[in-house]
Amino acid sequence: MRVNMEKFVVALLGVIGLTWTFSTATQVGLADKVLVFPYETDFSFVALTPQKEMSLKAFTLCMRVATELPEERQIILFAYRTADYDELNVWRERDGRVSFYMSGDGAFFHLPPITTFRSSLCLTWESRTGLAAFWVEGKRSTYQVYKPGHTIRPKGTIILGQDPDKHLGGLEAVQSFVGEVTDLNMWDFVLSRSMIQAWHYGHKVPKGNIFDWATIEYALNGNVMVVDDD
Amino acid sequence: MRVNMEKFVVALLGVIGLTWTFSTATQVGLADKVLVFPYETDFSFVALTPQKEMSLKAFTLCMRVATELPEERQIILFAYRTADYDELNVWRERDGRVSFYMSGDGAFFHLPPITTFRSSLCLTWESRTGLAAFWVEGKRSTYQVYKPGHTIRPKGTIILGQDPDKHLGGLEAVQSFVGEVTDLNMWDFVLSRSMIQAWHYGHKVPKGNIFDWATIEYALNGNVMVVDDD
Amino acid sequence: MRVNMEKFVVALLGVIGLTWTFSTATQVGLADKVLVFPYETDFSFVALTPQKEMSLKAFTLCMRVATELPEERQIILFAYRTADYDELNVWRERDGRVSFYMSGDGAFFHLPPITTFRSSLCLTWESRTGLAAFWVEGKRSTYQVYKPGHTIRPKGTIILGQDPDKHLGGLEAVQSFVGEVTDLNMWDFVLSRSMIQAWHYGHKVPKGNIFDWATIEYALNGNVMVVDDD
Numbered sequence: 001m002r003v004n005m006e007k008f009v010v011a012l013l014g015v016i017g018l019t020w021t022f023s024t025a026t027q028v029g030l031a032d033k034v035l036v037f038p039y040e041t042d043f044s045f046v047a048l049t050p051q052k053e054m055s056l057k058a059f060t061l062c063m064r065v066a067t068e069l070p071e072e073r074q075i076i077l078f079a080y081r082t083a084d085y086d087e088l089n090v091w092r093e094r095d096g097r098v099s100f101y102m103s104g105d106g107a108f109f110h111l112p113p114i115t116t117f118r119s120s121l122c123l124t125w126e127s128r129t130g131l132a133a134f135w136v137e138g139k140r141s142t143y144q145v146y147k148p149g150h151t152i153r154p155k156g157t158i159i160l161g162q163d164p165d166k167h168l169g170g171l172e173a174v175q176s177f178v179g180e181v182t183d184l185n186m187w188d189f190v191l192s193r194s195m196i197q198a199w200h201y202g203h204k205v206p207k208g209n210i211f212d213w214a215t216i217e218y219a220l221n222g223n224v225m226v227v228d229d230d
Numbered sequence: 231m232r233v234n235m236e237k238f239v240v241a242l243l244g245v246i247g248l249t250w251t252f253s254t255a256t257q258v259g260l261a262d263k264v265l266v267f268p269y270e271t272d273f274s275f276v277a278l279t280p281q282k283e284m285s286l287k288a289f290t291l292c293m294r295v296a297t298e299l300p301e302e303r304q305i306i307l308f309a310y311r312t313a314d315y316d317e318l319n320v321w322r323e324r325d326g327r328v329s330f331y332m333s334g335d336g337a338f339f340h341l342p343p344i345t346t347f348r349s350s351l352c353l354t355w356e357s358r359t360g361l362a363a364f365w366v367e368g369k370r371s372t373y374q375v376y377k378p379g380h381t382i383r384p385k386g387t388i389i390l391g392q393d394p395d396k397h398l399g400g401l402e403a404v405q406s407f408v409g410e411v412t413d414l415n416m417w418d419f420v421l422s423r424s425m426i427q428a429w430h431y432g433h434k435v436p437k438g439n440i441f442d443w444a445t446i447e448y449a450l451n452g453n454v455m456v457v458d459d460d
Numbered sequence: 461m462r463v464n465m466e467k468f469v470v471a472l473l474g475v476i477g478l479t480w481t482f483s484t485a486t487q488v489g490l491a492d493k494v495l496v497f498p499y500e501t502d503f504s505f506v507a508l509t510p511q512k513e514m515s516l517k518a519f520t521l522c523m524r525v526a527t528e529l530p531e532e533r534q535i536i537l538f539a540y541r542t543a544d545y546d547e548l549n550v551w552r553e554r555d556g557r558v559s560f561y562m563s564g565d566g567a568f569f570h571l572p573p574i575t576t577f578r579s580s581l582c583l584t585w586e587s588r589t590g591l592a593a594f595w596v597e598g599k600r601s602t603y604q605v606y607k608p609g610h611t612i613r614p615k616g617t618i619i620l621g622q623d624p625d626k627h628l629g630g631l632e633a634v635q636s637f638v639g640e641v642t643d644l645n646m647w648d649f650v651l652s653r654s655m656i657q658a659w660h661y662g663h664k665v666p667k668g669n670i671f672d673w674a675t676i677e678y679a680l681n682g683n684v685m686v687v688d689d690d
Contacts, residue, residue, distance in 0.1 A: 015399075110298055110346050125240065135348075141346040142296040142409045143457065145268040193460050252538040290488075340528055340576050351556040363688065364576075371576040372639045374688065423690050 008131065031214040034182040036225040037161050042173040044222030045161035050210045052188070054080065054087070056152040059210070060191040062092070062122040062135075062199055064228060067114055067179030071096050074164040075114075076175050082156035090123060098134055101123075107146040109134050120181070122202045124190045138200035140193065160184075161224065166195075182229055186210035235424055255339050261444040264412040266455040272403040274452030277389035280419065280440045282418070284317070284362075285380040288423040292352040292365075292429055293319070297344055297409030301326050305392040307351075307406070312386035319393065320353060330355075330376075337376040339364050348410070354420045357381060365436045366428035370423065370446050390414075391454065412459055416440035471592045491674040494642040496685040497621050502633040504682030505621035510670045512648070514540065515545070516612040520651040520661055521550070522582040522595075524527070527574055527639030531556055535574075536623040536635050537581075542616035549623065550583060558594055560585075568608040569594050576638070580660045587611060598660035600653065620644075621684065642689055646670035 022113035026049060037044055061078065069075055074095040077098075085103040092114055095098050099106040100123060111134055114121075122135035130148030134141045157164065160181055162171045185199070200206045207214075220226070251310050255280060275339055291308065299305055307328075308320040315333040322344055329336040330353060341364055344351070350367035360378030364371045387394065390411055392401040415429070415438035431433045437444075450456070486509060499503055502638040506646055510662075521538065529535055543565045553559050559566040561582055570581070571594055582595035590608030594601045617624065619642055622631040645659070645668035659665045665675075680686070 019339045108298075110300070129455075129457075136347075139347050143266050143268070144298065145266075145455075265529070338528075339535045340530070359685075359687075366577075372528045373494075373496050374528065375496075376684070 005016050018026070024203075026219045028217050029215050030063065030218065030226065032229050034180050034227045034229045035160065036180050036227050037223075037226060038099050039172050039223060040173040040178050042162070042176065042177055043084060044176070044224050045159045045171075046224055047150050047219045047221065048158040048160065048184075048211060049184075049217035049219075050158065051212070052102075052210060053154040054152060054158075054210065055154040055184055056188055057127040058189050059088075059152070060124045060187045060189065061088075061123060061184075061198070062120070062186070062208075063184040064120050064182045064202050065114060065179065066116055066117050067092075067117040067177070069178050072111060074175050075177055076161070077177065078158075078160065078161050078173075080152075080154050080156055080158045081164050082134060083155065087152045087156055100132070102147055102152060107144050107158055109141050109144070111136050111141060121193070122196050122199070124196075126190050133198075135196050138197040140196075161222075184211055184216070185213055240265070256277055256447050256449045258447050259445050260412070260448065260456065262459050264410050264459045265390065265459045266267040266405070266410050266457050267408050268404050268455060269453060270406055270408050271452055272392070272401040272406060274454050275401075276440060276454055277445035277451065278388040278390065278414075279449075280388060280438060281414075281438075281442070283384040284382060284386060284388075284440065286418055287357040288355065288419050288428070289318075289382070289417065290352060290417045291318075292350070292416070292426070293346045293413075293414040294350050294412045294436075295344060295409065296346055296348040297322075297407070298346050298438075299400045299408050301343060302404050305407055306391070307362075307407065308390065309393050310382075310386055310388045311394050312383050313393060313432075315383065317382045317386055319402045330362070331376045332380060332382060336441050337362055337374050339367050339374070346434040348412075352426050352429070354426075356420050365426050367431075370426075391452075413443050414441055414446070415443055463632065467514070485665065486677050487678045489675050490642075490676050490678065490686065492689050494687045494689045495620065496640050496687050497636070497638050497683075498685060499683060500633050500636055500638050502631040502636065503681055503686050504636070505619045505631075506622065506680045506684055507681065508618040508671060509677035509679075510618060511668075511672070511687075512670060513614040514612060514616060514618075514670065515614040517587040518585065518649050519612070519655070520582060520584045520647045521546075521548075521644075522580070522656070523644040524578050524580050524666075525566050526575050526576055526578040527552075527637070531573060531620070531639050534635050535637055536621070537637065539623050540612075540616055540618045541624050545613065547612045547616055557570060562593070562610060563605055563614060567592055567602070567604050569601050571596050571601060576639075578642075579648050580618075582651075582656050582659070584599045584656075595656050596659075599658040600656075601682055615673065621682075623682075641684050643673050644671055644676070647672055 035046055057112055059130060065074060065077060072094055074094045075092040077092060080088040086101055089101045091099045097108045098111045099108045107193060120137050123130040127150055130145040131143045131148040133143050161177045165176045187208050195205050239244045262315050264275055272276055278288060283338045295307060297305060302324055304324045307321040310318040319331045329338045329339045341375060356361040357378060357380055360375040361373045362376040363373050391407045393405045417438050418440055425435050495506055504621040525537060527535060532554055532605055534554045535552040537552060540548040549561045551559045556573060557568045558571045559568045580597050587590040587608060588611055590605040591603045593603050621637045623635045647668050648670055655665050
């Protein structure tokens with residue numbers, strides 16, 4: 001197992017708005033790699049650069065994720081933030097529910113627990129109807145109607161491992177992600193059930209046009225390892 | 231994803247007996263469609279018109295159902311009421327058991343939880359023996375003997391989403407259904423194990439002669455969505 | 461669905477020893493039938509007549525069983541008693557473990573719960589080594605060593621549904637079986653893993669030489685139903 005560990009320089013957060021100063025150069029492509037967040041920190045994260053502007057009326061976000069964190073621990077799974085808003089944050093809540101937030105109150109779902117075994121997790125949302133659902137191991141949750149008509153704003157910052165918005169830019173260890181993430185992909189439309197199941201089983205699907213794990217642009221910060229997936 | 235949302239005019243309940251004034255015209259056929267009850271309300275429901283009189287000495291009722299509601303929340307799953315009696319009500323109880331009631335005390339079953347993922351749920355009952363069972367994912371529960379000799383009375387009202395009988399006709403949000411229902415079918419006889427398993431797996435079975443989802447007559451009330459099943 | 465319900469005359473228990481006066485004649489054969497114990501009683505049971513003397517240095521006991529009783533409820537699953545001893549009693553204990561007792565202290569096993577859905581359950585024991593195991597759905601539990609050298613005594617009474625030995629012959633409703641039993645078979649030797657799995661899947665296996673469900677001699681007492689298995 002080859003390991004590529006990046007040591008850390010703290011990210012500076014502007015007092016007004018949000019300015020990340022990345023400690024490491026951007027790298028490209030994580031095919032057959034896993035991001036390992038080995039410890040609870042308030043400084044380890046991975047910044048992601050999207051392939052296109054994040055002005056979104058619909059999306060599908062998929063990833064494979066595993067954690068040893070206890071069930072009652074809050075965990076940030078994905079964070080996309082513009083200057084004033086959490087545009088799209090995905091959480092495992094303290095009560096075990098999985099949730100997402102777009103600029104305000106969230107939508108909460110009762111899903112099977114995220115455990116030490118890798119879960120395949122997708123989230124779909126469409127502005128026209130507001131229909132939102134999580135997909136676990138290719139199985140769809142009950143639909144919820146969440147923010148019909150809303151648009152996700154572009155030109156923000158996307159990070160894995162930390163929630164950047166609490167208390168004017170501070171990162172909190174007790175919300176950080178500890179565990180593994182791999183195969184993160186994002187599309188600017190809602191994938192069909194058969195496509196999501198194909199992705200779950202590792203079959204060929206249309207490449208993510210926002211994030212494609214094989215060609216993803218990323219920058220490691222703090223203590224995050226890139227490990228062969230075997 | 232096409233969505234057909236019907237806005238609402240409140241249902242009037244007569245002080246004596248039960249008179250529904252439906253806000254919407256009756257529609258026909260829900261093949262490949264799902265009913266989505268997105269919020270907790272005391273006014274959203276779907277009225278169903280049976281193909282034949284509901285004078286029943288036996289029945290099989292099947293549906294696919296999913297909910298995000300917490301485990302300790304009471305949920306009405308099916309309600310058939312005549313003027314003075316709950317002829318056939320199916321509930322998820324506060325203690326998690328699934329139950330049904332015909333004109334009085336109910337029968338309670340310990341089943342796997344009804345979750346955010348779709349469950350296939352059938353209920354069979356036969357008057358001659360009183361044998362009653364639920365079937366989850368094609369597997370039969372233990373038989374219970376419930377009201378041998380009883381007959382379900384005809385000429386009532388069948389609704390999904392609300393329990394129409396509490397407190398002189400009032401609907402209660404805390405009992406309402408939130409989630410998805412699809413593929414509801416009902417027969418005036420007890421289907422065999424192999425037929426119920428065939429239905430569970432989506433294979434061809436004799437069409438429901440009380441309700442057949444593909445040709446069901448229904449009227450939407452309040453905030454209920456008809457969504458493509460994909 | 462044909463049902464054969466037997467109404468009840470109470471069983472008389474001698475003050476010294478144990479004398480059953482059965483209310484019904486012995487019947488033969490339960491192929492494709494299920495015994496349904498619909499209510500908690502202190503008087504419903506089925507007496508079984510073995511094909512050969514129950515002097516046993518080894519055995520395999522198999523049955524399919526389902527119950528609606530709550531997890532913390534003690535349940536008698538099989539009782540074989542001679543005048544002074546519980547020769548072979550099988551229990552679901554209050555703590556959820558499954559156990560068996562031969563003339564004294566028992567052996568306790570952590571098995572998957574016995575639920576409303578039918579479980580296939582076997583028990584094997586051999587005197588020479590004392591090796592004892594339960595088999596659930598064809599999968600063996602960890603072996604325990606229990607009473608090596610012991611012999612089960614003959615000329616007792618075998619019943620399903622009640623435990624006959626508490627408090628000088630009294631039957632207790634709180635220990636009674638409620639639910640379904642079918643396909644009970646017993647051999648005077650230890651079946652191989654492949655044979656037990658074959659039995660589990662309903663394939664052909666050597667007929668039980670103590671009990672063979674298809675030709676079993678039984679007498680119904682109290683409220684026990686014989687129902688077609690479909």
